Amino acid sequence: MSYLDKNIVELHNLLVEKKVTPLMLATEAIEKAKKDPNNAFETILEKEALEFAKTLVEPEKDNLFWGIPYVAKDNFSTKDILTTASSNILKDYVPVFDATVIKKLKEAKAVLIGKTTLDELAMGGTGTTGHLGTTYNPYDPEHKYMVGGSSCGSAAAVAGGIVPFALGSDTGDSIRKPASYAGLVGYKPTWGKISRYGLFPFAPSLDHVGFFTRSVLDAAYSLNLLQGKDYNDSTSSFLPNEDNTEDIDKGIEGMKIAVLKPIINSVHEKVILDAFDKTVEGLRKAGAIVDYIDFDEDLLNAIYPTYMVISCAEATSNNANLDGIKFGPRIGGENTYQEVMMKARTAGFSELIKRRFVIGSYSLFKDNQKYLFLRAQKARHMIVRKINEVFETYDAIYLPCVAKVRNPFEGGYSDKLSSTYLVAENHLAIGNFGGLPSISLPIGLDNKFPFDSNLTAKAHEDKKLLRIAYALEKITSLKDLSVEKVVK
């Protein structure tokens, strides 16, 4: 019997009732991971996971994560476990400490099954740029459509029924967009709510730690576990922790939700629009007030270039330590240390990463800063200010996640900068600009291929956001999706 397409709460109940053991779950997860056809794994931790699971004998009723198998994106530091960020420059790097979130999951006795693939250094959105090659969408056995990125392996592992929970990171939409292609709940909290200590930095002013689950309630419990002040992360919030499950089922009577007209107007796929309209109707029936509101289109068109300039500039600086000296491959270089670095970095980074570093570095040159980096920072401020004005009246912004249910590898959205700009494909970065809590959850299936919508709320209102998402999930009844369930 298969257990791993169940959610965390269901598995916890089975563990407490001793109908299943952590060892049984870990064994099933490892077997499934070894047969994974989607290239979701950098490392499968068979020996470590089974040994740890064997030590878990007496269930802990009040500890939801006890014995739960999970995976982590391979840009989280894991002590004594290979951590590559799916880049050749870190292909043999073994960290000497655990990221705070890994430590918390270890203390909760969750069982780490493996480390998952990502777009190299988390700097991509296609799941195609990792050093092990393309990660595929479990819903597409023909491998024509993306699972998205950069948290591609984590999304594929949960959708593929290998684990019920996966850690990811989100700098532009790297959890919330793959969640749509994989039919999962993808959550990114308020910036600072979950510690980033031990997450390989991409662009720290935009980076968030988040996760994939199969239900909104699982997401609320996961946030309860992972949130909290961490003195190892200077940007970690001092605000007190909340119980994010409390009142989650109290409904949304009187809450106000905004749909941004220019974004919904740029979506043309009927199946998405029909499902979205149906959920709006459901939200209204549940007592919420849903308004379609105007928003400055020029600002929405500014999102992607603003994101590119800021993220590339920060990434250039953050990755300067990848030099092939302290860690990483020593390719050669007999004469100077510069030669050592040059050879390691030329061989260690893929084309996309190099292009992004050059864009970032060029944007920071003294002569170009005003026109590129500082202008992008001004645009970011204006976008966030205008979005926060929306939150003066509304509790949440509600939008489709993507413009198209399926994104093909050939001829679809790519990581190359293009003048063909789609607001509907890029708006999720607003949540990173403003550090806003943001959640994607399934709203429809198109011929057994899932797609999500997204809810975003004011900073620090994670609890309210989860309550609205929980109400939306009740309306759609689309929870606990996995390939096996949907295909059957």
Place this chain on the structure above:
Amino acid sequence: MQEITLELLKKCANNLMFDMKETEYETLLHEFDVLTKQMDLIGKIQGIDDEEEMTFPFPCEVTYLREDEPEEPLPREDVLRNAKDVVDGQIRLPKVVL
């Protein structure tokens, strides 16, 4: 702003301590063309020049002082574990002074 040329991009890549293939520089040149056009459009947004730059999503205050407690640093063996060429507890590189 500096004019973007292939030579400038090559110099920029070399300053970042890597090299790229000729075709990759061509792709990059095209991307810069797209990016600068988009940044031009941002420059035309009313009031953009009066906006303050945003460095972080919201103010992030760090107002505490750490306790003055001694901590054990990472053992040297751990710190050096990922370096490929270590001699006598130090990372070996080509001589700087010959």
